[in-house]
Amino acid sequence: xxxxxxxxxxxxxxxxxxxxxxxxxxxxxxxxxxxxxxxxxxxxxxxxxxxxxxxxxxxxxxxxxxxxxxxxxxxxxxxxxxxxxxxxxxxxxxxxxxxxxxxxxxxxxxxxxxxxxxxxxxxxxxxxxxxxxxxxxxxxxxxxxxxxxxxxxxxxxxxxxxxxxxxxxxxxxxxxxxxxxxxxxxxxxxxxxxxxxxxxxxxxxxxxxxxxxxxxxxxxxxxxxxxxxxxxxxxxxxxxxxxxxxxxxxxxxxxxxxxxxxxxxxxxxxxxxxxxxxxxxxxxxxxxxxxxxxxxxxxxxxxxxxxxxxxxxxxxxxxxxxxxxxxxxxxxxxxxxxxxxxxxxxxxxxxxxxxxxxxxxxxxxxxxxxxxxxxxxxxxxxxxxxxxxxxxxxxxxxxxxxxxxxxxxxxxxxxxxxxxxxxxxxxxxxxxxxxxxxxxxxxxxxxxxxxxxxxxxxxxxxxxxxxxxxxxxxxxxxxxxxxxxxxxxxxxxxxxxxxxxxxxxxxxxxxxxxxxxxxxxxxxxxxxxxxxxxxxxxxxxxxxxxxxxxxxxxxxxxxxxxxxxxxxxxxxxxxxxxxxxxxxxxxxxxxxxxxxxxxxxxxxxxxxxxxxxxxxxxxxxxxxxxxxxxxxxxxxxxxxxxxxxxxxxxxxxxxxxxxxxxxxxxxxxxxxxxxxxxxxxxxxxxxxxxxxxxxxxxxxxxxxxxxxxxxxxxxxxxxxxxx
Numbered sequence: 001x002x003x004x005x006x007x008x009x010x011x012x013x014x015x016x017x018x019x020x021x022x023x024x025x026x027x028x029x030x031x032x033x034x035x036x037x038x039x040x041x042x043x044x045x046x047x048x049x050x051x052x053x054x055x056x057x058x059x060x061x062x063x064x065x066x067x068x069x070x071x072x073x074x075x076x077x078x079x080x081x082x083x084x085x086x087x088x089x090x091x092x093x094x095x096x097x098x099x100x101x102x103x104x105x106x107x108x109x110x111x112x113x114x115x116x117x118x119x120x121x122x123x124x125x126x127x128x129x130x131x132x133x134x135x136x137x138x139x140x141x142x143x144x145x146x147x148x149x150x151x152x153x154x155x156x157x158x159x160x161x162x163x164x165x166x167x168x169x170x171x172x173x174x175x176x177x178x179x180x181x182x183x184x185x186x187x188x189x190x191x192x193x194x195x196x197x198x199x200x201x202x203x204x205x206x207x208x209x210x211x212x213x214x215x216x217x218x219x220x221x222x223x224x225x226x227x228x229x230x231x232x233x234x235x236x237x238x239x240x241x242x243x244x245x246x247x248x249x250x251x252x253x254x255x256x257x258x259x260x261x262x263x264x265x266x267x268x269x270x271x272x273x274x275x276x277x278x279x280x281x282x283x284x285x286x287x288x289x290x291x292x293x294x295x296x297x298x299x300x301x302x303x304x305x306x307x308x309x310x311x312x313x314x315x316x317x318x319x320x321x322x323x324x325x326x327x328x329x330x331x332x333x334x335x336x337x338x339x340x341x342x343x344x345x346x347x348x349x350x351x352x353x354x355x356x357x358x359x360x361x362x363x364x365x366x367x368x369x370x371x372x373x374x375x376x377x378x379x380x381x382x383x384x385x386x387x388x389x390x391x392x393x394x395x396x397x398x399x400x401x402x403x404x405x406x407x408x409x410x411x412x413x414x415x416x417x418x419x420x421x422x423x424x425x426x427x428x429x430x431x432x433x434x435x436x437x438x439x440x441x442x443x444x445x446x447x448x449x450x451x452x453x454x455x456x457x458x459x460x461x462x463x464x465x466x467x468x469x470x471x472x473x474x475x476x477x478x479x480x481x482x483x484x485x486x487x488x489x490x491x492x493x494x495x496x497x498x499x500x501x502x503x504x505x506x507x508x509x510x511x512x513x514x515x516x517x518x519x520x521x522x523x524x525x526x527x528x529x530x531x532x533x534x535x536x537x538x539x540x541x542x543x544x545x546x547x548x549x550x551x552x553x554x555x556x557x558x559x560x561x562x563x564x565x566x567x568x569x570x571x572x573x574x575x576x577x578x579x580x581x582x583x584x585x586x587x588x589x590x591x592x593x594x595x596x597x598x599x600x601x602x603x604x605x606x607x608x609x610x611x612x613x614x615x616x617x618x619x620x621x622x623x624x625x626x627x628x629x630x631x632x633x634x635x636x637x638x639x640x641x642x643x644x645x646x647x648x649x650x651x652x653x654x655x656x657x658x659x660x661x662x663x664x665x666x667x668x669x670x671x672x673x674x675x676x677x678x679x680x681x682x683x684x685x686x687x688x689x690x691x692x693x694x695x696x697x698x699x700x701x702x703x704x705x706x707x708x709x710x711x712x713x714x715x716x717x718x719x720x721x722x723x
Contacts, residue, residue, distance in 0.1 A: 029341050030315050036345065037401060040352050052289040057281055065275040065289065071268040073291050078264035090257050091188045091198060092181035093249040096170055098192035101242045108163050110134055111238065115159065118150040126150075142233050149230030154221025159234060162217060165205060166239055172206040173241030181245065188253070189243065204243075210235055266291065314396045335489045336381060343374055344394065351401060354470075366408020367447075367467045369398055372439060372474035375419025376432065380482065380493045383539070384424065391416035407450045411443070415471060418442045429479060429495050436475025440468050492542055492600035500545045500603070507597065508548060511555055517563030518554045521657060522547060524712075528653035529646070532704045536697040538645040546606030547650050549599070553590030553607075557582060563661075576623035580616050580635045587611050587639050602644070609647040610654055611637040612687040641690045648691035649701060652679055656705050668710055675705050 055061060110133040118126045127143050138146060149155050170189065175181065187204070190196045205213060214235060218228035268274075274292070275285055347370055354368040374394045378387035395413040402408035422435045422442070447467050451460045486493050503523075512519045526547035534540040554561050560571065560582050571579040590607045599607075615636045623630040642648035659678045663670055679702055682688055688698075 027315075033341060033344055033348075033397075034312075034315075037348055037398075040348060043352075052293055055275065055281055055286055055289050057283040057286045059281055061275045061277050061279055061281055063275075064273070064277045065292075067268050067272045067274065067292075071292065073266050073268065075264040075266050075291060082264055083258055083261055086258060086261050087254055088183045090250070090254045091186045093188045093190060093246045093253055094170070094172060094243045095190045095246045095249070096192050096243050100240060101167060101192070104163075104240065104242065105167055107134060107238070108167075111137075112156070112159070115150050115156055118147060123147050137237055138233065142237065145226055145229040146233055149223060149227040152221075152223050152227050154223060155227060155230070158217045158221040158223060158227070158231060162214070162231065162235065163239070166242060169199075170204065170243035171210075171239060171241045172204050173244050174206055174208070175245045175247075181250075190246075190249075207241075210239075268292070310400065314393060336491070339377070339381065339485060339489060340390070343377055344397065347371065347373055347394075347398070348401075351398075366398075366402045366405065366411045367463055367470060369401065369408075369412045370470050370474040370477075371395060371398070371412040371416040372419040372436075372471050373478055375416040375439075376423050376435075376474065376478040377482075377485075378416075379420045379423040379426075380495070381489075381491060387420055388417070391420050410450060411447050411467065414443045414446055415439065415474075419471075419474070426494075427498060429482060432479050432482070433475055436472055439475070440471050443471065444468055490598065490600050492539075492545075492602040494541060496600060497541045497545045497603075500599070501541065501548065503548070507552055507555075507593070511552060514555050515551075515558035515561070515563075518551050518558060518561060521563050521661075522549075522551055524657050525550065525650065525653045528657060528705055528708055529650045531708055532649045532653065532701045533646055535700050535704045536645065536649075536693075538649065542602055543606070543646040543649050546603050546610075546646060547653060549590070549594060549603065550607050550610045550650055550654060551586065551590065552593050553586035553588065555593075556589055557586075561586070563658075576626070577630075577634065580623075583616055584637055587637055602646070605644065606647045606650050608639050609642045610651050611639055612641040612651060613637055613639060614682075614685060614687055641687055643690050645692055645697070648688055648693050651687065652682060652701060653705070655679075655682060656709070660709055666709070668706075671709050672706050675702055675709070 052065070055065075114126070114130050114133050117129065121129070123144070126147055127138075127140060130138060130143060181187070185202075186198050186200050188196055189199050189204075202209075211232070214228060214231045218224070218231060221227070223231070274288055275281065351365070351369045355365055371391075371394060375391055378390050381387075382390060392413070395409060395416055398412060399409060402412075418439045419435075422438045423432060426432060426435050444464055444467060448460060448464055451463055482493075482495075485491070486496055508519070511522070526544045529543035529547045530540040533543040560579075571582075574582070587608065587610070591604055594604045594607050613636050615632050623635065642651050655678050656675050659674055660666060660671060663674060679698060683698070693701075
């Protein structure tokens with residue numbers, strides 16, 4: 001079974017990676033950014049360490065050493081000494097062997113029975129009885145002093161006390177390596193039932209101290225020298241260790257204790273004078289300088305693992321809230337995501353470089369993070385809701401760089417938010433510089449308040465100057481690289497669309513000259529589309545630009561389109577099939593012209609999709625009247641159905657504007673009826689199936705169209721009841 005299932009699992013894994021290759025690649029890039037951040041953080045830490053190699057004990061200091069910030073330094077030597085001492089003070093763990101204890105108790109019962117009968121027996125009889133009860137325990141020579149001692153009155157009590165102490169308190173078997181037991185003077189004794197207690201070594205019987213205990217027993221029970229010798233023989237031949245050193249449990253206990261040991265950290269305050277120029281250096285001062293050389297440029301209170309885990313959480317949350325259907329469901333081109341990653345990388349590089357050069361002036365690394373760059377770009381390339389969430393996610397992403405310091409986090413968050421909000425209504429690239437000044441005026445007062453509260457006013461001016469320079473530099477950088485990004489990505493940014501919305505562009509001037517009817521129609525469609533898109537929360541500017549150029553394909557043959565015909569109709573001399581081909585060609589030709597002029601992809605899509613795959617109904621019906629067999633496909637546009645709200649709105653506006661022009665008397669009821677029927681026709685034919693428009697959006701669009709057209713034809717509207 002396993003051999004048969006292996007190919008299936010392999011195929012499943014291969015299919016999963018193939019299906020999700022795009023998402024997995026972006027995940028890989030995100031982890032690269034995580035490693036760049038955390039790795040770069042540690043590189044800066046190493047490079048920014050101070051160097052005091054020229055200072056030696058007994059020499060005169062050639063410069064002052066005064067700390068410019070609070071520094072917490074790990075004293076590794078002191079920490080190692082503390083760990084070593086703690087390790088040696090951990091009590092060793094001894095474990096009772098219940099099997100040995102039970103066996104000893106059983107054997108002692110037999111031994112005691114022999115001792116009880118000895119006073120009434122001869123030596124030979126007593127020895128034989130001992131051999132019967134416990135064979136080979138004593139030799140005949142060893143049994144002689146035991147036999148003599150057993151006749152003493154206190155002998156049996158002394159042996160009972162000895163054996164009971166061994167059974168109840170244990171008899172230690174000390175390891176050969178005594179250093180492994182430490183120097184605490186106590187041990188942890190674990191009984192067979194799992195109970196543990198701490199006992200002093202001096203209270204335990206060992207092979208080393210048992211003789212002292214035997215001497216005390218002999219004196220207590222007046223056994224004399226012969227009785228002492230008997231006790232020694234019983235101890236050496238009968239007793240055996242019942243408690244043993246457990247190296248594994250001792251090691252585990254030491255590891256547990258050592259993990260809880262706090263490292264030795266030396267605290268130095270800003271302004272502390274370590275060395276004065278011209279004074280002879282002491283060994284203590286040199287040791288302090290060597291210690292300061294290990295100080296981190298960036299505080300590191302968090303481990304690499306927890307920082308990585310936090311950034312994984314940020315990335316996952318950003319995906320859910322921004323790029324998936326859970327949040328705004330942002331659907332953008334891959335190039336936009338690449339841009340986002342590149343911006344994060346640029347911000348990281350600038351942060352590390354700036355901190356390396358200017359860390360002496362300001363200790364808050366947050367003031368070096370140019371998050372305004374992210375805010376400016378998010379405002380230009382993304383919609384309002386997605387952009388705000390991206391700014392928040394970016395601020396959280398940089399938290400490890402700031403060591404999770406709140407003042408720095410709030411500063412970059414305010415920079416990102418104000419940059420995004422204030423640039424959102426900018427109409428030209430040069431106005432970005434004005435917006436940059438507004439961001440400075442908005443953020444700096446907030447930063448000043450936070451700094452005064454958190455630091456009591458120390459280095460506030462330096463920090464505010466750096467913060468202002470940070471924001472201004474970010475604005476300048478965006479002004480320089482934004483046109484390059486727009487060109488490379490060919491993105492429909494607000495600035496690019498505003499340029500295309502100028503009706504004095506060469507192609508629109510050419511349309512006005514060659515196809516004035518189409519030009520007038522395009523302007524009306526643009527106004528309808530923009531108003532409707534703004535009402536449903538879509539991109540009105542994109543819709544307006546797409547509407548301006550949606551019919552540029554008619555410029556080549558304007559006389560074949562009814563809005564440009566003044567006298568004869570060219571189609572009167574053509575068969576329906578050829579007329580349909582001429583009409584269909586304008587959409588394809590429009591796409592070709594737009595691509596040649598380098599229009600953004602979103603604008604090209606509107607041009608390509610503004611007719612969808614609809615049937616050119618008039619010529620289709622004419623062909624059917626001729627009696628020939630015709631197919632709808634031959635009389636249908638070859639474009640795709642609208643896939644965006646803006647393209648769908650332009651399609652509806654194009655249809656409605658043309659349909660309303662045909663009304664002889666455009667009264668308000670007539671407008672409402674015609675607009676509704678035209679929109680319903682598009683819905684029934686499936687032209688809106690691929691668009692994200694909702695029924696609520698469509699109802700809103702219909703109302704906007706009616707209101708706008710009613711205002712445009714107000715001189716000719718006949719209101720009911722004379723109103």
